[in-house]
Amino acid sequence: MKAKKILVADDESHILNVVSLKLKNAGYLVSTARDGQEALELAQLEHPDLLITDYHMPQLSGIELCQRLKSDPATANIPAIMLTARGYELEPGDTEKSGILCMISKPFSPRQLLSTVMEMLEKHAA
Numbered sequence: 001m002k003a004k005k006i007l008v009a010d011d012e013s014h015i016l017n018v019v020s021l022k023l024k025n026a027g028y029l030v031s032t033a034r035d036g037q038e039a040l041e042l043a044q045l046e047h048p049d050l051l052i053t054d055y056h057m058p059q060l061s062g063i064e065l066c067q068r069l070k071s072d073p074a075t076a077n078i079p080a081i082m083l084t085a086r087g088y089e090l091e092p093g094d095t096e097k098s099g100i101l102c103m104i105s106k107p108f109s110p111r112q113l114l115s116t117v118m119e120m121l122e123k124h125a126a
Contacts, residue, residue: 003027003028003029004028004029004049004050004121005028005029005030005031005046005047005048005049005050006023006028006029006030006031006048006049006050006051006052006117007030007031007032007033007039007042007043007046007048007050007051007052008020008023008030008031008032008033008052008053009032009033009034009035009036009038009039009051009052009053009054009057009062009065010032010034010052010053010054010057010083011034011035011054011056011057011058012054013034015054015083015106016032016034018110019052019110019113020032022110022111022113022114023114023117026114026117026118028117031046031048034057034058035057035058035059035060036053036057036058036059036060036061036062036064036065037059037060038059039051039053039057039060039065040060040065040068040069043065043069043075043078044072044074044075047074047075047078048078049078049121049124050078050079050080050081050117050120050121050124051065051066051069051078051079051080051081052080052081052083052113052117053065053066053080053081053082053083054082054083054084055082055083055084055085056085062080062082062083063082063098063100066080066082066098066099066100067098069098069099070098070099076099077099078099079099079101079120079121079124080098080099080100080101081100081101081102081103081104081113081116081117081120082100082102082103082104083103083104083105083106083108084103084104084105084106085105085106101120101123101124102116102120104116
């Protein structure tokens with residue numbers, strides 16, 4: 001089976017390192033971006049199977065990134081997991097318009113994130 005590609009976008013280096021290491025150890029191909037604009041360009045170039053993005057980032061927020069991807073037919077089907085500060089909620093309309101499948105509050109367990117990634121990829125493939 002071909003390894004799934006995951007793009008991780010977060011402006012916090014330690015989050016990028018922990019998440020990418022956990023995903024690589026689980027057999028995924030991982031690309032990383034440190035801001036929303038870099039993530040947008042990588043997603044358009046690489047067409048990952050899943051995007052994991054922080055909400056608060058320079059250049060483009062996670063929601064703006066997801067909305068731009070959703071509005072482009074070439075990237076519209078990339079599902080996303082949004083990482084947010086604890087207690088932060090998105091409006092239901094925002095998630096529908098942006099391809100965000102679920103939200104995970106920081107701090108999070110890398111094991112929980114991996115489990116969510118596996119579940120989201122499985123659902124999206126079905």
